[in-house]
Amino acid sequence: MAKTKKTPRPKAETPKGFRDYFGRDVAERKDMLDAIARVYHLYGFEALESSAVETVEALGKFLPDVDRPNEGVFAWEEDNDWLALRYDLTAPLARVYAQHRNDLPTPYRRYAMGPVWRNEKPGPGRFRQFYQCDADTVGTASVAADAEICMMLADALEAVGIERGDYVIRVNNRKVLNGVLEVAGIVEDDERTRGIVLRAIDKLDRLGPDGVRALLGKGRKDESGDYTEGAGLDHGAIAMILAFARPDSGPSGFVMKNDSGDALDMSLREICMRTAVGLAGLEELNDIERLVRRAGYGPDRIVIDPSVVRGLGYYTGPVFEAELTFEITDEKGRPRQFGSVAGGGRYDDLVKRFTGQAVPATGISIGVDRLLAALRAKGQLQGDGTGPVVVTVMDRDRMADYQAMAAELRAAGIRAEVYLGNPKNFGNQLKYADKRGSPLAIIQGSDEAERGVVQIKDLVLGAKIAETATLEEWKDQPAQFECSRADLLARVQERLQR
Amino acid sequence: MAKTKKTPRPKAETPKGFRDYFGRDVAERKDMLDAIARVYHLYGFEALESSAVETVEALGKFLPDVDRPNEGVFAWEEDNDWLALRYDLTAPLARVYAQHRNDLPTPYRRYAMGPVWRNEKPGPGRFRQFYQCDADTVGTASVAADAEICMMLADALEAVGIERGDYVIRVNNRKVLNGVLEVAGIVEDDERTRGIVLRAIDKLDRLGPDGVRALLGKGRKDESGDYTEGAGLDHGAIAMILAFARPDSGPSGFVMKNDSGDALDMSLREICMRTAVGLAGLEELNDIERLVRRAGYGPDRIVIDPSVVRGLGYYTGPVFEAELTFEITDEKGRPRQFGSVAGGGRYDDLVKRFTGQAVPATGISIGVDRLLAALRAKGQLQGDGTGPVVVTVMDRDRMADYQAMAAELRAAGIRAEVYLGNPKNFGNQLKYADKRGSPLAIIQGSDEAERGVVQIKDLVLGAKIAETATLEEWKDQPAQFECSRADLLARVQERLQR
Numbered sequence: 001m002a003k004t005k006k007t008p009r010p011k012a013e014t015p016k017g018f019r020d021y022f023g024r025d026v027a028e029r030k031d032m033l034d035a036i037a038r039v040y041h042l043y044g045f046e047a048l049e050s051s052a053v054e055t056v057e058a059l060g061k062f063l064p065d066v067d068r069p070n071e072g073v074f075a076w077e078e079d080n081d082w083l084a085l086r087y088d089l090t091a092p093l094a095r096v097y098a099q100h101r102n103d104l105p106t107p108y109r110r111y112a113m114g115p116v117w118r119n120e121k122p123g124p125g126r127f128r129q130f131y132q133c134d135a136d137t138v139g140t141a142s143v144a145a146d147a148e149i150c151m152m153l154a155d156a157l158e159a160v161g162i163e164r165g166d167y168v169i170r171v172n173n174r175k176v177l178n179g180v181l182e183v184a185g186i187v188e189d190d191e192r193t194r195g196i197v198l199r200a201i202d203k204l205d206r207l208g209p210d211g212v213r214a215l216l217g218k219g220r221k222d223e224s225g226d227y228t229e230g231a232g233l234d235h236g237a238i239a240m241i242l243a244f245a246r247p248d249s250g251p252s253g254f255v256m257k258n259d260s261g262d263a264l265d266m267s268l269r270e271i272c273m274r275t276a277v278g279l280a281g282l283e284e285l286n287d288i289e290r291l292v293r294r295a296g297y298g299p300d301r302i303v304i305d306p307s308v309v310r311g312l313g314y315y316t317g318p319v320f321e322a323e324l325t326f327e328i329t330d331e332k333g334r335p336r337q338f339g340s341v342a343g344g345g346r347y348d349d350l351v352k353r354f355t356g357q358a359v360p361a362t363g364i365s366i367g368v369d370r371l372l373a374a375l376r377a378k379g380q381l382q383g384d385g386t387g388p389v390v391v392t393v394m395d396r397d398r399m400a401d402y403q404a405m406a407a408e409l410r411a412a413g414i415r416a417e418v419y420l421g422n423p424k425n426f427g428n429q430l431k432y433a434d435k436r437g438s439p440l441a442i443i444q445g446s447d448e449a450e451r452g453v454v455q456i457k458d459l460v461l462g463a464k465i466a467e468t469a470t471l472e473e474w475k476d477q478p479a480q481f482e483c484s485r486a487d488l489l490a491r492v493q494e495r496l497q498r
Numbered sequence: 499m500a501k502t503k504k505t506p507r508p509k510a511e512t513p514k515g516f517r518d519y520f521g522r523d524v525a526e527r528k529d530m531l532d533a534i535a536r537v538y539h540l541y542g543f544e545a546l547e548s549s550a551v552e553t554v555e556a557l558g559k560f561l562p563d564v565d566r567p568n569e570g571v572f573a574w575e576e577d578n579d580w581l582a583l584r585y586d587l588t589a590p591l592a593r594v595y596a597q598h599r600n601d602l603p604t605p606y607r608r609y610a611m612g613p614v615w616r617n618e619k620p621g622p623g624r625f626r627q628f629y630q631c632d633a634d635t636v637g638t639a640s641v642a643a644d645a646e647i648c649m650m651l652a653d654a655l656e657a658v659g660i661e662r663g664d665y666v667i668r669v670n671n672r673k674v675l676n677g678v679l680e681v682a683g684i685v686e687d688d689e690r691t692r693g694i695v696l697r698a699i700d701k702l703d704r705l706g707p708d709g710v711r712a713l714l715g716k717g718r719k720d721e722s723g724d725y726t727e728g729a730g731l732d733h734g735a736i737a738m739i740l741a742f743a744r745p746d747s748g749p750s751g752f753v754m755k756n757d758s759g760d761a762l763d764m765s766l767r768e769i770c771m772r773t774a775v776g777l778a779g780l781e782e783l784n785d786i787e788r789l790v791r792r793a794g795y796g797p798d799r800i801v802i803d804p805s806v807v808r809g810l811g812y813y814t815g816p817v818f819e820a821e822l823t824f825e826i827t828d829e830k831g832r833p834r835q836f837g838s839v840a841g842g843g844r845y846d847d848l849v850k851r852f853t854g855q856a857v858p859a860t861g862i863s864i865g866v867d868r869l870l871a872a873l874r875a876k877g878q879l880q881g882d883g884t885g886p887v888v889v890t891v892m893d894r895d896r897m898a899d900y901q902a903m904a905a906e907l908r909a910a911g912i913r914a915e916v917y918l919g920n921p922k923n924f925g926n927q928l929k930y931a932d933k934r935g936s937p938l939a940i941i942q943g944s945d946e947a948e949r950g951v952v953q954i955k956d957l958v959l960g961a962k963i964a965e966t967a968t969l970e971e972w973k974d975q976p977a978q979f980e981c982s983r984a985d986l987l988a989r990v991q992e993r994l995q996r
Contacts, residue, residue, distance in 0.1 A: 009851065009852060009853070009854065010553075010555040010556050010558060010851060010852060011553070011555065011556065011852075012556065012593050012596030012597040012852040012853070013553070013556065013593075013597060014548075014549045014551075014552070014593075014597070015549070015551055015552065015553050015576070015579065015581050016577075016579075018549035018551055019549060020546065020547065020548045020549055020594055020597075020598075021545075021546070021547040021548075022544065022545070022546060022598075023544035023545055023546070025547075026545035026546070026547050027545055030545075041913065042908050042911070042912075042913050042914075043886075043908065043913075043914075043915060044885075044886035044888075044913060044914065044915030044934070046520065046521035047519075047520070047521055047524035047525055047528075048518065048519070048520060048521070048524070049518065049519040049523075049524045050512075050518045050519075051512045051513070051516035051517060051518060051627060052550070052613060052615075052627060053512075053513055053516055053572070053583075053615070053626075053627065054512070054513065055508075055509070055511070055513050057508040057509065058508050058509065058510065058511065060508060074551070074574065074576070074581070075574070076572065076573070076574030078513075078572070078617075079514075081513065083513050083572070085551075095510050095511075095512075096518055098510030099510040099511060099512070099518075100518075100520075105930055105933040105934055106919055106930070107918045107919050109915070115550060117550075117551070119576075128551075129549060129550060129551065137918065139919065140918040140919055140920075142897075142918050144897045144901060144916065144918055145918050147901065148901065148915075148916070148918070151901075151905070155908075290898055291897060291898050291901055294898035294899070294901065294902055295898070295901045295902050295905040296902070296905060353507060353508060354507060354508060354509075354510040355507070355510070356507065387542075388541075388542035390542075399640075399642045399789060400788055400789050400792035400793070401792070403642060403645065403646065403649075403789055403792065403793045404792050404793050404794070407649070407793040407794060410540050410541065410653075413540070414540075415539060415540050415541075415542060416540075416541075416542065417541060417542030417607070417646075418642060418646070420605045420635065420638040420640050420642055420643050420646070421604055421605050421637065421638055432603055432604070435603040436542070436603055
């Protein structure tokens with residue numbers, strides 16, 4: 001009988017790195033995404049909800065191998081195909097556009113909101129399933145599309161409750177960096193050096209100028225003793241790149257300073273003008289600036305700013321970053337700017353890997369959790385956190401009466417429910433109402449029923465009274481009062497309006 | 499060099515059985531689910547969005563084995579754990595309630611809406627990812643919870659646009675069937691016979707009474723020659739069960755359905771009263787009926803109906819089914835009732851497998867695609883299918899002017915965009931506007947710009963004119979007209995209001 005051993009109970013747990021969202025969290029995110037979707041729709045963007053599951057082949061980038069098929073994605077084999085959960089909303093957009101391009105309008109403006117999955121090591125605040133919210137325009141090389149994305153992003157931030165002055169959208173252009181690299185003597189097909197430079201610039205925040213300087217030069221040994229190979233650039237090239245990565249954002253926006261704070265002999269504009277690609281980058285930035293200003297978006301909302309480097313590596317033209325400029329207090333009590341909540345830019349070859357045909361595209365991705373955290377910090381999340389009015393059960397046989405009361409309240413648009421647990425212990429009913437965040441409890445025992453009245457208990461007021469030492473100020477506002485059954489709805493409405 | 503062969507281009511295709519949803523489809527489903535969520539919220543239900551990925555252990559039911567780990571679900575191994583995509587919203591609810599039961603109120607009312615995944619053979623209209631929309635009350639055995647679910651479902655159907663009279667919610671009770679089975683001599687722990695009987699009843703629609711009679715008796719050979727073993731019941735038991743399953747046409751003494759819609763016929767009552775479980779089932783049905791009537795829900799909306807057998811096998815008490823009663827025309831042009839769009843009931847032991855503690859629960863699941871199809875059939879899906887006003891580009895250098903026009907329209911809440919494709923061929927711009935379903939196109943060449951005017955082209959009217967043979971009736975309503983640039987917004991508003 002050894003084989004019939006009892007199966008142990010399963011653990012009631014999400015898999016590591018996954019989580020559930022309850023009530024208010026769901027509602028707040030939904031409200032925010034709805035507001036963003038309204039703006040995107042107004043701009044002519046169409047919703048797209050692509051399949052959550054893709055073939056690994058279509059997702060690209062993460063190709064499975066025998067040893068570790070799931071690098072970065074959740075993937076599994078199915079009928080000799082490798083399937084995977086999407087890791088972002090851009091790779092599926094490429095597949096969708098390639099698949100349906102004959103039916104879709106060109107340019108194709110689309111927005112998408114939904115969960116994506118990453119097979120990464122979970123950590124505090126790092127989950128393996130999270131929301132993304134993207135808008136992209138596929139099929140046009142015009143920078144008017146980039147300008148439009150920036151204006152739409154500004155409108156979206158205001159629509160969710162970020163006030164003007166509390167955000168700024170910074171615009172840069174990858175082509176400007178390419179111009180700088182060219183002047184610094186790094187040739188276009190030197191992928192190795194370009195890669196090291198891009199990764200080094202991206203680490204400026206973390207490593208500081210000395211660390212980046214080491215990476216651009218001979219290489220860098222970190223605290224653990226690990227050695228990272230450097231790009232091997234000379235002093236002049238390093239100074240130029242460092243200056244690009246840390247420009248002084250003065251009114252011109254283009255004055256470069258070296259790391260001792262002295263202005264370089266050459267302005268960024270002068271450097272760029274020496275190369276075709278740098279010049280094209282500058283002209284695109286000028287066009288974008290002209291377009292947004294003419295549409296009424298001033299530098300309080302959208303600025304051209306060559307200090308934007310984040311993500312430059314992924315893009316081929318204009319890049320955008322939305323930063324929240326108000327201060328919050330960090331974990332250690334120090335004030336700091338909230339920082340980035342959205343980023344994007346122009347990327348080509350989106351569809352090319354499917355069709356062989358180059359299709360230019362530009363887009364933006366909002367960090368849903370970051371923006372929610374920002375709204376929470378600003379007290380901008382209303383949500384509907386109010387619990388239902390709870391009709392308590394004093395007399396089990398009169399359940400129909402209680403449900404009729406709740407139905408009457410609901411018919412008037414008031415969130416209401418009857419207590420459906422074991423009614424024996426009345427204290428538990430009030431505890432339940434408390435846990436639900438109920439504003440009011442309705443009570444009708446057989447005595448009240450005979451007299452045709454109900455008791456209304458104001459739980460918000462009751463909690464306040466319980467907190468304060470003196471009852472003086474509450475004397476005129478009793479936390480519980482009686483009214484006729486016929487007046488129930490009117491009195492509840494009256495209380496809720498306070 | 500044989501090893502460096504070029505990688506073939508990836509196919510731009512969803513995996514088999516998966517699909518994408520575009521624009522209007524996304525919007526229509528969202529509108530419907532939003533309306534349902536508002537009703538559920540009003541009833542005090544809280545949103546829950548659980549993780550899409552669960553451990554196979556927590557999902558239960560589908561346990562992986564070496565040969566075929568993915569039976570019914572999409573599953574994969576991850577760090578020595580088997581993970582899977584949820585196949586419904588009920589199994590995750592059980593896990594969530596067991597995991598968070600100390601923080602959740604009891605009873606816990608929750609609703610959930612989202613995609614689920616089934617690893618089943620795809621077919622026409624059968625997808626491997628689809629939406630579910632559930633509401634459940636966990637932690638109360640009171641039939642008041644069942645009554646509430648039925649009323650809420652009625653309200654939800656009306657909220658999405660199903661008119662009263664076009665639907666009915668039928669309520670039955672698994673315990674009544676249990677009573678019948680007991681009287682028919684099938685003992686409670688005869689799982690084999692009970693299973694055959696339940697499956698046979700479930701096949702009544704497909705096999706007809708003779709097929710079911712065979713399955714209840716000696717067994718049945720289908721057209722292909724395959725033999726299905728029967729329950730081996732005697733004639734009296736078969737007659738009783740058939741009468742239960744087909745109350746309209748039952749043999750004498752077993753007419754169980756009552757056309758006036760109130761309570762139950764005495765015959766079924768007589769059978770049920772012979773057993774404790776049958777009696778309990780009848781009493782529960784009477785309680786539910788009393789509760790919903792008292793809350794104002796008449797038999798035009800909720801009826802007690804012992805002919806509801808679908809799903810009886812899964813439930814332990816009351817069961818519900820929402821049926822749409824209006825006629826549609828099927829593929830062969832024949833009229834038929836639309837049929838079921840939601841089902842549910844009471845199920846116990848939801849949480850028991852995790853905690854060992856029995857937790858009663860009841861709930862409903864709306865078939866999202868079915869209900870959407872019903873609304874489409876009734877012409878109740880408005881969606882916002884209207885495309886944006888398209889500002890065409892006559893002069894590439896005046897893009898800023900065109901974007902300013904679009905911005906002005908959007909500021910007034912009008913969906914608008916500038917054409918961002920190659921503007922060279924003006925015909926393509928109008929074709930694009932047509933593909934987008936645009937109501938109006940705005941045109942301003944250099945001549946118009948100099949004169950301070952714009953052309954407004956009414957594309958809806960233009961299409962109508964193109965369709966009709968005589969232009970007579972359209973004379974007063976030219977499809978294209980000129981107005982001053984300053985009047986653009988006012989004239990667009992005026993046209994859109996028609």
